[in-house]
Amino acid sequence: MIFETALICLAGAFLGLETVCFGQFLLSRPLSAGAIIGWLCGDAMSGVAIGLWTEFILAGVAPVGGHVPPNGTICAATATILARIYGLEISFAFLLGLMTGIFWPEIEVRMRNARSKWNAVLTDELSRGECRPGKWIFAGLAQQFTAGFVFLFSASVVLGLAGNVAWQVMPEQIKMAIDFGYSAVPWFGFGALIITFL
């Protein structure tokens, strides 16, 4: 299970690079990422559903300026892994996945702050006549990939194991509320999507 999670998280981290660092072709949008991760987990349809609801719930959230929004790729990937590899209820997996995606900006902001220090070193190098900008691009990609993988993997394993225990001991009323929240997402999410066009 751990090895399987690690392999899928590698794919998730690779997809995650595309969100900000490379290309932005939307291959990492929650819908596509959910479908790909779901397919790797052996159930593409669960991934599609989770990806779509993630898109709906994050409708209208955009990385404008320096703002770091919740990471939809992390949301969809974590939720799909939790549901398909760790066997969590899809409604609970979705909630936990969403929490993970909301937490990601904390890490992203720290990485961006850390990268600010690279400017002084780059300036110093260029002043000395050394010019290798590609080295910094590679370093940025490597940092993002490593952080993405470590975060996704640890979140999946911890939440997968803890989530199963939590679901066992959780009162029925809370389980019902989580199921209700999940069943409401397509409706108000679709409504939110309509409003983004106004």
Added chain:
Amino acid sequence: MNFWLKVKIFARLFFLQACWNRERMQNIGFAFALYPALRLIYKDKVSAAVLRHTGFFNTQPFMAGFIAGAVCKMEETAGSCPEKAAAVYEKMMITKKNMASALAAVGDRFFWGTLMSFALVLSVALWWIFGFRIWPVAGGGLWAGFYVPLGILGGLIVYNSLSLWIRWKGIERGYLCAGSTGCGIDFINWQKLIKSARRAGFLLSVVLFLFYGFNFVRQSGEYAGALVPLGALAGAVAVKKLNWSNVYFYLLLIIVAGALAFIV
């Protein structure tokens, strides 16, 4: 600008945000994208030229081509006429800053605010046409495994064909207008494009919402079932009006439903 140089800048602009940092944002990515052009102009004195572009830079990534093209042209002018170089560099920095903010405003509205959502609605609409239903996730028959990726691909194709075209053409356009007033902004009637895409997205999403709402009412067998989609729509409007987040609304729903379940 020769074709291969344009290809190199185009490809390197994909990495514009690879080194996004809080202090100078996309500066390293932009310098990396310009490197082939600067090397061609300044040969072994390229370090000083790259250094000029390590200052603050931030724009919408798909619109960066316009600025890269304009900067290439200005660097070329400065390189070929050293006595005018200082004045050109000064103008270049101002142009870069002005173009970056103007193009970011348009690009954010179009790509993040409109086209991204439009591509999603298009995928859902394609599924609907193929018979694959998103709520509950079902249908499409034996061909679902084919239709589902096809729907996703449809949205991606529309999004990428437009964004890649603008990225590619932007370099050329920027080079030709060399940072003159309105460079890039006058490339397309952006306002009209945004308006048309929003109108089409709105109509398509309303049709889909009505279809799923109607289906839900029919399956529930009671007209009261209409309260679910209508209530959800009202909730979404309220979230927007209150400038709130859908995520918080979803969490609030869970908390309220949980509290009610304990009380009842």
